[in-house]
Amino acid sequence: xxxxxxxxxxxxxxxxxxxxxxxxxxxxxxxxxxxxxxxxxxxxxxxxxxxxxxxxxxxxxxxxxxxxxxxxxxxxxxxxxxxxxxxxxxxxxxxxxxxxxxxxxxxxxxxxxxxxxxxxxxxxxxxxxxxxxxxxxxxxxxxxxxxxxxxxxxxxxxxxxxxxxxxxxxxxxxxxxxxxxxxxxxxxxxxxxxxxxxxxxxxxxxxxxxxxxxxxxxxxxxxxxxxxxxxxxxxxxxxxxxxxxxxxxxxxxxxxxxxxxxxxxx
Amino acid sequence: xxxxxxxxxxxxxxxxxxxxxxxxxxxxxxxxxxxxxxxxxxxxxxxxxxxxxxxxxxxxxxxxxxxxxxxxxxxxxxxxxxxxxxxxxxxxxxxxxxxxxxxxxxxxxxxxxxxxxxxxxxxxxxxxxxxxxxxxxxxxxxxxxxxxxxxxxxxxxxxxxxxxxxxxxxxxxxxxxxxxxxxxxxxxxxxxxxxxxxxxxxxxxxxxxxxxxxxxxxxxxxxxxxxxxxxxxxxxxxxxxxxxxxxxxxxxxxxxxxxxxxxxxxxxxxxxxxxxxxxxxxxxxxxxxxxxxxxxxxxxxxxxxxxxxxxxxxxxxxxxxxxxxxxxxxxxxxxxxxxxxxxxxxxxxxxxxxxxxxxxxxxxxxxxxxxxxxxxxxxxxxxx
Amino acid sequence: xxxxxxxxxxxxxxxxxxxxxxxxxxxxxxxxxxxxxxxxxxxxxxxxxxxxxxxxxxxxxxxxxxxxxxxxxxxxxxxxxxxxxxxxxxxxxxxxxxxxxxxxxxxxxxxxxxxxxxxxxxxxxxxxxxxxxxxxxxxxxxxxxxxxxxxxxxxxxxxxxxxxxxxxxxxxxxxxxxxxxxxxxxxxxxxxxxxxxxxxxxxxxxxxxxxxxxxxxxxxxxxxxxxxxxxxxxxxxxxxxxxxxxxxxxxxxxxxxxxxxxxxxxxxxxxxxxxxxxxxxxxxxxxxxxxxxxxxxxxxxxxxxxx
Numbered sequence: 017x018x019x020x021x022x023x024x025x026x027x028x029x030x031x032x033x034x035x036x037x038x039x040x041x042x043x044x045x046x047x048x049x050x051x052x053x054x055x056x057x058x059x060x061x062x063x064x065x066x067x068x069x070x071x072x073x074x075x076x077x078x079x080x081x082x083x084x085x086x087x088x089x090x091x092x093x094x095x096x097x098x099x100x101x102x103x104x105x106x107x108x109x110x111x112x113x114x115x116x117x118x119x120x121x122x123x124x125x126x127x128x129x130x131x132x133x134x135x136x137x138x139x140x141x142x143x144x145x146x147x148x149x150x151x152x153x154x155x156x157x158x159x160x161x162x163x164x165x166x167x168x169x170x171x172x173x174x175x176x177x178x179x180x181x182x183x184x185x186x187x188x189x190x191x192x193x194x195x196x197x198x199x200x201x202x203x204x205x206x207x208x209x210x211x212x213x214x215x216x217x218x219x220x221x222x223x224x225x226x227x228x229x230x231x232x233x234x235x236x237x238x239x240x241x242x243x244x245x246x247x248x249x250x251x252x253x254x255x256x257x258x259x260x261x262x263x264x265x266x267x268x269x270x271x272x273x274x275x276x277x278x279x280x281x282x
Numbered sequence: 283x284x285x286x287x288x289x290x291x292x293x294x295x296x297x298x299x300x301x302x303x304x305x306x307x308x309x310x311x312x313x314x315x316x317x318x319x320x321x322x323x324x325x326x327x328x329x330x331x332x333x334x335x336x337x338x339x340x341x342x343x344x345x346x347x348x349x350x351x352x353x354x355x356x357x358x359x360x361x362x363x364x365x366x367x368x369x370x371x372x373x374x375x376x377x378x379x380x381x382x383x384x385x386x387x388x389x390x391x392x393x394x395x396x397x398x399x400x401x402x403x404x405x406x407x408x409x410x411x412x413x414x415x416x417x418x419x420x421x422x423x424x425x426x427x428x429x430x431x432x433x434x435x436x437x438x439x440x441x442x443x444x445x446x447x448x449x450x451x452x453x454x455x456x457x458x459x460x461x462x463x464x465x466x467x468x469x470x471x472x473x474x475x476x477x478x479x480x481x482x483x484x485x486x487x488x489x490x491x492x493x494x495x496x497x498x499x500x501x502x503x504x505x506x507x508x509x510x511x512x513x514x515x516x517x518x519x520x521x522x523x524x525x526x527x528x529x530x531x532x533x534x535x536x537x538x539x540x541x542x543x544x545x546x547x548x549x550x551x552x553x554x555x556x557x558x559x560x561x562x563x564x565x566x567x568x569x570x571x572x573x574x575x576x577x578x579x580x581x582x583x584x585x586x587x588x589x590x591x592x593x594x595x596x597x598x599x600x601x602x603x604x605x606x607x608x609x610x611x612x613x614x615x616x617x618x619x620x621x622x623x624x625x626x627x628x629x630x631x632x633x634x635x636x637x638x639x640x641x642x643x644x645x646x647x648x649x650x651x652x653x654x655x656x657x658x659x660x661x662x663x664x665x666x
Numbered sequence: 667x668x669x670x671x672x673x674x675x676x677x678x679x680x681x682x683x684x685x686x687x688x689x690x691x692x693x694x695x696x697x698x699x700x701x702x703x704x705x706x707x708x709x710x711x712x713x714x715x716x717x718x719x720x721x722x723x724x725x726x727x728x729x730x731x732x733x734x735x736x737x738x739x740x741x742x743x744x745x746x747x748x749x750x751x752x753x754x755x756x757x758x759x760x761x762x763x764x765x766x767x768x769x770x771x772x773x774x775x776x777x778x779x780x781x782x783x784x785x786x787x788x789x790x791x792x793x794x795x796x797x798x799x800x801x802x803x804x805x806x807x808x809x810x811x812x813x814x815x816x817x818x819x820x821x822x823x824x825x826x827x828x829x830x831x832x833x834x835x836x837x838x839x840x841x842x843x844x845x846x847x848x849x850x851x852x853x854x855x856x857x858x859x860x861x862x863x864x865x866x867x868x869x870x871x872x873x874x875x876x877x878x879x880x881x882x883x884x885x886x887x888x889x890x891x892x893x894x895x896x897x898x899x900x901x902x903x904x905x906x907x908x909x910x911x912x913x914x915x916x917x918x919x920x921x922x923x924x925x926x927x928x929x930x931x932x933x934x935x936x937x938x939x940x941x942x943x944x945x946x947x948x949x950x951x952x953x954x955x956x957x958x959x960x961x962x963x964x965x966x967x968x969x970x971x972x973x
Contacts, residue, residue, distance in 0.1 A: 032773030130912020263794035
């Protein structure tokens with residue numbers, strides 16, 4: 017029948033959209049339930065519509081404090097991981113050196129290792145060294161696992177860059193420093209930005225490694241985890257929705273900037 | 283130029299390049315490019331011409347030898363300290379800068395503050411004044427190429443290096459740009475060193491051509507010299523087409539050498555023979571297809587006495603419009619090629635006909651028989 | 667002829683010194699800080715983990731390395747069900763991710779047209795929202811009194827899954843099905859993105875050529891598209907299975923004591939029971955299993971495309 021044929025032809029699109037729905041459903045629930053007014057301690061069942069949580073986003077004790085700590089760690093981890101990772105990416109793409117295979121493997125492993133293993137082993141390091149668990153141990157851990165992602169993002173961008181461009185710069189009287197600042201860096205910038213953004217997201221949202229190495233410090237994901245036992249305040253959904261909106265906004269803005277740059281200037 | 287100024291001379295002495303993996307791209311060579319000339323390095327891909335160019339630019343370190351620009355030795359200078367600029371094969375325009383800034387780049391790096399007038403003038407010279415604020419990706423290939431030339435020329439280098447800059451353009455545009463570059467060079471008077479694998483391009487544009495093969499310069503001279511009097515089989519086959527006949531030295535007569543080939547005799551002026559000539563020694567006798575006249579065997583009596591002649595049978599003929607190209611089977615040489623201009627076509631000259639090929643001995647050249655007779659023949663396919 | 671202005675004077679004639687190999691040590695300086703960081707905070711801890719696993723002692727008396735290898739035997743013999751369960755759940759989640767994620771990746775790569783950017787945003791943006799909050803949302807979706815469970819009940823799907831052992835009672839929450847659902851959800855982007863990258867590289871004209879040579883759409887997929895997307899399939903599978911095997915968040919939030927995975931055990935041992943040697947031993951075994959898989963992968967496809 018015509019219906020069956022239509023279905024067969026559009027099978028992929030339908031399946032793909034269903035999967036997309038599967039991906040987005042929880043986000044929708046999070047947003048909808050940020051307008052909920054639950055009866056008990058937990059926010060899993062719909063009771064009634066209310067703007068209370070939006071009006072008092074920091075109304076829950078300790079939540080905004082944990083948010084602030086997560087943001088601070090994310091900012092510093094991004095800076096650290098981006099600087100170290102960008103340097104490694106350039107070394108990998110532009111130079112020849114020995115032990116390439118070992119370097120590549122060392123960078124790949126943190127991306128492929130289960131978080132619980134990295135979390136646990138880092139904890140044994142800190143324990144054996146007698147280090148104080150807290151803000152700085154979290155920061156160290158975050159820089160560690162964000163590094164690899166920055167390297168991947170920057171490497172992809174630099175690899176697609178024509179090496180002749182740097183030669184052209186040197187041919188046109190630019191010293192090595194000038195070549196790097198005037199040509200290499202601006203062209204690699206989108207890759208570095210992508211790496212930094214990814215690093216920020218990974219750090220802000222990290223739970224398992226943070227949980228193991230935080231001591232008594234509480235980051236936002238840890239707060240959420242704790243609330244799953246104690247009681248989930250609606251404000252968590254508010255923050256979740258806000259994060260999603262900020263993310264979408266950032267992506268739209270960056271796309272708009274790219275589009276504007278491609279237009280002809282008078 | 284007015285005074286005898288050799289500051290734009292390029293002198294390579296004993297220059298060579300061997301890579302870490304043992305591959306030698308350039309054998310030790312000596313080369314002098316005179317000030318103000320248009321010089322071409324011609325050869326197939328992998329022959330070392332681009333490497334040589336990059337050593338002049340400073341983008342490759344020579345394994346041995348020195349590079350002089352005029353009286354200044356630049357061998358150890360990095361590229362940004364050499365008064366030399368390059369037009370790259372893929373143009374290498376900075377994608378994040380607009381055309382104005384691309385062209386101004388060299389000036390700015392040298393600390394020149396007010397660049398506007400110079401940039402505007404240079405863009406007008408290459409007819410791109412309107413595009414100053416566009417980005418490279420918004421321009422066509424031909425326009426990008428002109429930006430690349432402008433970006434290099436604006437710095438008034440002593441030498442302009444061009445690395446196969448016309449390769450990416452279609453035929454008509456390429457012809458246009460060839461004339462354009464030649465005009466600019468004549469107007470500005472700077473030494474141009476142009477690398478190409480296209481022999482027609484080299485012969486059209488250059489005053490002097492160096493033919494390179496496997497890291498060596500096979501022959502250097504004006505296009506006419508190289509074409510009419512090649513010294514090696516590679517040059518003979520690479521530039522245009524050559525017919526090469528294996529012959530044996532018989533005797534000498536005045537300024538000429540008499541050779542035996544396939545039962546007949548051929549005359550070769552000694553000055554045009556680049557091979558050692560001892561009686562009984564082997565020589566490759568060469569003649570270009572367009573120099574040969576094709577006469578039907580029945581008219582053989584009408585051929586003047588002093589011309590070299592060979593007999594054969596027409597194997598194939600192709601009408602090209604301007605000319606007809608024949609392939610002749612002959613005892614002295616299989617697949618002898620003849621190009622005949624289509625002025626009056628002889629209807630008897632069809633495949634299977636017996637013919638006599640004859641030409642003026644002064645158009646003959648001689649090559650060392652020890653060389654590979656097919657060197658340089660199939661390089662068109664390799665370069666593709 | 668136009669007057670040619672001279673270029674400004676450049677460097678004086680250089681001294682005669684042999685050309686130094688420019689920038690030979692540069693790559694090593696660039697690599698040093700980052701690699702050092704990884705060695706100290708990634709590789710070294712693995713060694714400490716190994717050492718902790720063979721220590722004995724207690725919190726009060728302190729720990730000492732006593733080469734106590736029996737810890738391994740004890741740990742594995744007690745917790746092998748959790749190891750097995752982790753492997754099964756992770757495998758199930760990976761297969762589901764592949765089945766669900768491939769159509770989505772295909773859609774974005776070949777059928778999206780001008781919607782491509784929008785759909786990509788929708789795939790990536792949830793990433794930026796805390797995954798814990800999103801996983802908690804599944805508690806709402808799969809709630810006993812919610813619409814999803816009601817529909818499944820009416821369609822008697824739950825009877826089938828009960829029989830298969832994937833659910834129990836009339837609930838989905840606190841059952842293996844919920845945990846696998848959560849794992850699939852969490853790691854779907856890790857499958858979709860490598861798949862998309864791999865598919866996007868395929869020249870669309872290959873489909874046309876296949877069609878021209880009498881292949882039906884599904885045959886084209888089977889013989890041309892799928893084989894060419896294998897690198898993406900392999901890397902997506904790795905990037906999904908490995909983290910899923912070590913996950914404990916989904917099992918904790920959406921499962922029950924019957925669905926505990928090895929990650930849960932390690933977490934409890936480290937943070938609650940404080941039995942460091944056992945915990946370290948379990949973690950080491952998990953790590954060894956993962957390293958074995960990664961090594962096989964590297965052997966087959968080399969290290970250049972890893973990062």
